[in-house]
Amino acid sequence: MSKAFSAIEEEREVERDEFTPGIEPQPTWCPGCGDFGVLKALKGAMAELGKDPEEVLLCTGIGCSGKLNSYFESYGFHTIHGRSLPVARAAKLANHDLEVVAAGGDGDGYGIGGNHFMHTARENHDMTYIVFNNEVFGLTKGQTSPTSPKGHKSKTQPHGSAKDPIRPLSMSLSAGASYVARTAAVNPNQAQEIIVEAIEHDGFSHVDFLTQCPTWNKDAKQYVPYVDVQDSDDYDFDITDRREAADLMHETEDALYDGTVLTGRYYKDENRNSYQQEKQQRGDMPEEPLAERYFDDDYEWERSYDVIDRHK
Amino acid sequence: MTDDELIWRVAGGSGDGIDSTSQNFAKALMRSGLDVFTHRHYPSRIRGGHTYVEIRARDGNVTSRGDGYNFLLALGDSFARNPSEHAVYGDEEVKPLSENLDDLREGGVIVYDEGLLDVEDVPNFEERAEENNWHVYPLDLRSLAKEHGREVMRNTAGVGATAALVDMDLEHIEDLMSDAMGGEILEQNLEVLHDAYEQVNGMEQSHDLTVPEGEHDEEQVLVSGSHGIAYAAIDAGCRFISGYPMTPWTDVFTIMTNLLPDMGGISEQVEDEIAAAALAVGASHSGVKAMSGSSGGGFALMSEPLGLAEMTETPLVLIEAMRAGPSTGMPTKPEQADLEHILYTSQGDSHRVAFGPSDPKECYEQTRAAFEIAYEYQIPSIVVYDQKLSGEYRNVDASFFDRDPAPDLGSTLTEAELEDAPHDETGKYERFQHDVEDGVSPRSIPGQSGGRFLATGNEHWPTGHIAEDPDNRVAQVERRLQKLDAIRDDLDDRDQQVVYGDEDADFGLVVWGSQQGTVEEAVARLNDDGNSVKALGVSDLSPFPAEEVRAFVESVDEAIVVEMSSTKQFRGLIQKEVGDFGGKLSSLLKYNGNPFEPAEIVEAVELEQNGGGEPTAQTTLEPAAGD
Numbered sequence: 001m002s003k004a005f006s007a008i009e010e011e012r013e014v015e016r017d018e019f020t021p022g023i024e025p026q027p028t029w030c031p032g033c034g035d036f037g038v039l040k041a042l043k044g045a046m047a048e049l050g051k052d053p054e055e056v057l058l059c060t061g062i063g064c065s066g067k068l069n070s071y072f073e074s075y076g077f078h079t080i081h082g083r084s085l086p087v088a089r090a091a092k093l094a095n096h097d098l099e100v101v102a103a104g105g106d107g108d109g110y111g112i113g114g115n116h117f118m119h120t121a122r123e124n125h126d127m128t129y130i131v132f133n134n135e136v137f138g139l140t141k142g143q144t145s146p147t148s149p150k151g152h153k154s155k156t157q158p159h160g161s162a163k164d165p166i167r168p169l170s171m172s173l174s175a176g177a178s179y180v181a182r183t184a185a186v187n188p189n190q191a192q193e194i195i196v197e198a199i200e201h202d203g204f205s206h207v208d209f210l211t212q213c214p215t216w217n218k219d220a221k222q223y224v225p226y227v228d229v230q231d232s233d234d235y236d237f238d239i240t241d242r243r244e245a246a247d248l249m250h251e252t253e254d255a256l257y258d259g260t261v262l263t264g265r266y267y268k269d270e271n272r273n274s275y276q277q278e279k280q281q282r283g284d285m286p287e288e289p290l291a292e293r294y295f296d297d298d299y300e301w302e303r304s305y306d307v308i309d310r311h312k
Numbered sequence: 313m314t315d316d317e318l319i320w321r322v323a324g325g326s327g328d329g330i331d332s333t334s335q336n337f338a339k340a341l342m343r344s345g346l347d348v349f350t351h352r353h354y355p356s357r358i359r360g361g362h363t364y365v366e367i368r369a370r371d372g373n374v375t376s377r378g379d380g381y382n383f384l385l386a387l388g389d390s391f392a393r394n395p396s397e398h399a400v401y402g403d404e405e406v407k408p409l410s411e412n413l414d415d416l417r418e419g420g421v422i423v424y425d426e427g428l429l430d431v432e433d434v435p436n437f438e439e440r441a442e443e444n445n446w447h448v449y450p451l452d453l454r455s456l457a458k459e460h461g462r463e464v465m466r467n468t469a470g471v472g473a474t475a476a477l478v479d480m481d482l483e484h485i486e487d488l489m490s491d492a493m494g495g496e497i498l499e500q501n502l503e504v505l506h507d508a509y510e511q512v513n514g515m516e517q518s519h520d521l522t523v524p525e526g527e528h529d530e531e532q533v534l535v536s537g538s539h540g541i542a543y544a545a546i547d548a549g550c551r552f553i554s555g556y557p558m559t560p561w562t563d564v565f566t567i568m569t570n571l572l573p574d575m576g577g578i579s580e581q582v583e584d585e586i587a588a589a590a591l592a593v594g595a596s597h598s599g600v601k602a603m604s605g606s607s608g609g610g611f612a613l614m615s616e617p618l619g620l621a622e623m624t625e626t627p628l629v630l631i632e633a634m635r636a637g638p639s640t641g642m643p644t645k646p647e648q649a650d651l652e653h654i655l656y657t658s659q660g661d662s663h664r665v666a667f668g669p670s671d672p673k674e675c676y677e678q679t680r681a682a683f684e685i686a687y688e689y690q691i692p693s694i695v696v697y698d699q700k701l702s703g704e705y706r707n708v709d710a711s712f713f714d715r716d717p718a719p720d721l722g723s724t725l726t727e728a729e730l731e732d733a734p735h736d737e738t739g740k741y742e743r744f745q746h747d748v749e750d751g752v753s754p755r756s757i758p759g760q761s762g763g764r765f766l767a768t769g770n771e772h773w774p775t776g777h778i779a780e781d782p783d784n785r786v787a788q789v790e791r792r793l794q795k796l797d798a799i800r801d802d803l804d805d806r807d808q809q810v811v812y813g814d815e816d817a818d819f820g821l822v823v824w825g826s827q828q829g830t831v832e833e834a835v836a837r838l839n840d841d842g843n844s845v846k847a848l849g850v851s852d853l854s855p856f857p858a859e860e861v862r863a864f865v866e867s868v869d870e871a872i873v874v875e876m877s878s879t880k881q882f883r884g885l886i887q888k889e890v891g892d893f894g895g896k897l898s899s900l901l902k903y904n905g906n907p908f909e910p911a912e913i914v915e916a917v918e919l920e921q922n923g924g925g926e927p928t929a930q931t932t933l934e935p936a937a938g939d
Binding site for chain 1: 571580586593762
């Protein structure tokens, strides 16, 4: 157990209620919002894994999804629009014993933060990224988002969007995520199972979480009925095979806009090193969490004077 | 100017190894007991294009480049693509000679590689040489190098020729070569060096320029402003840097990246500067001393994470290496026109600390101060410098760097301290308390038991939760502002402003950043010539040392504000912060991509004292605006 951070890796039974704030703020989510489903699944997963709320750092972006921190008791960093991932992955580098989870919406993660998404996936940081995908900008009142279907009408796209929606699963796979899944708020058991797996996975886990928006996306289906690709005989594929995963992801992305909700685990690569392992193998990252050093009174700090001879 | 100094300029093509050659020669001069100062001029291209490094060496303190120079080693551009044609960049091959003639002093010495360039291609070369009494020594450096080794060793031949012409002992040069290389390469280089030395000694010599003699009281090291910044970060316990390459910031990024792995630290090259600054915020939030930086264009992308650090009170140190703008501007040329950019970028009533050091030692001191203040007061600190200071080498006492490290995280609690700290009734730590000394509410670090809180860019309650309550808003805004007063008091003790010259003078100069050393030399020269002038060098840009600047300006009848900007940004800052003196402050501006030379400042002061006029150099004198 860490000397400076005793909340970390403390072995104990954890109740799901420990992740509920003692004074729960008035929810800013609408009744029936899919975001409640993410909150519930995340709390359940953390309790199932025996995580202490104070060893968890939950980094969020901006949007309805970013309010997750307000209803989830842990260390939290509600960052800026699209930037949860760079904050989160640095926290993991600074102290790799922390359980780091990042979360944001589809605009946050696939739009404004798309560059960070791509690069965090390729680096394969050992963390979990949950994208609340409701196919619309909710907090700013219903504008078209990167995952809105082609033809989506809104005040910013009055003639219907001319753009094909982004393919979040395919994008994640090609960028380098080593665990990719899609779940839905209407499927709480699967959602919790997937989040548990995502957290346990040693690498970058991406969960595209379908969260219905009853206020701004009334036309959208409530993501029912859904099909779990692992449970259905119609979808026989190898989750560790990149090509088979890619085919099914493509089909899943198309199907959503045709009214068929496919969910489940799509890709898992357990052989790929996490970024931390890669860096440590190169001698570019210490074995002990860097943050510990600042609380170690006996550490002998290196000085610039140690290397001054090269300037003589 | 008398020639009690050697100002040696080595010119060649980009890629000709000018940097390493000049480094070693500067070190040799330093080891011989002289003070040295280097000035680097290069184009924004990797190969081809004319580049030079100038080394000024004399006995005693050198704070600036000189006016012109007195020794040219023109290597010729070996990377010229189409030497026989006048391409878009002109006749490349002779540029290292032709483009350096304007600043060469009367009676100066020229050595050029006749194996590579032909003076017939340099317009009016013979006439100009005669007119200016230049002493010209053509040498086939290329053949000489090839004879003993390889063509690239012609730089070594040039150094050997220089040493012979200025009566410099080869001992230090040989030592430095032995440190840098070995085996056959070393042997060949030594042969080239000696052969060139002897060939030149056998020539008839007409000049009287010799290397000055000097002595240091203690061992010296040759460091640049970038080293000052990076070494201070190391000594401040910074073990995390995130960045994206951009000239000239890349120097600091590279130095840190080379050092950190051996010191158990982490360097991250990331996808863009938004990520770079956001990573530094994330690392700092999690208990590591962290920094990031860029040049103007990249810093623009950092505006948002900078604001996040301000609002969440996450300690952060950012470095901004200015170059001429706007937009891509002139990537390898200095300017001081990002001043307002670094002071005001980011939405809302944002606030930060900013220092503008003037030399490698100040880079070190002020970067250390930036870390201490950032972590003590939980605020972003910015160190702003420029392309000039970034690559400018000077000798410094080696013992200057023999300092205690200061890795302390500042106002951060341990778990034991957290037990006695205020929590709300549900056990959440009150990370952002309203009424605290100096406005600083100590922070906890993720992973600590009893420290959980929410950091958010939204306005927030003491526990961090989002709040739009008016009373809380006012309390939080005022508390964050209160930190600035406390920091100003702290900075007064650190005393980072410098006054040069005649204390009783009634004519003043005000300057900031990299131009300070040049002003210092100009002031010394003016006072030696019977004038009475003093100068104030300002380093604290925010919070501004208003009282100190007011006192200085009040003490003179008139003052010139010297800056590399076309819009008088620094003068504007003074008038904004001090709220007065519009009628007293005129401006000397330069924005052609080259830093000031001392003579340009001397001329401006003389013009102002005689009622104004047009400067001869590419500088602008702007009159005072009137109160």
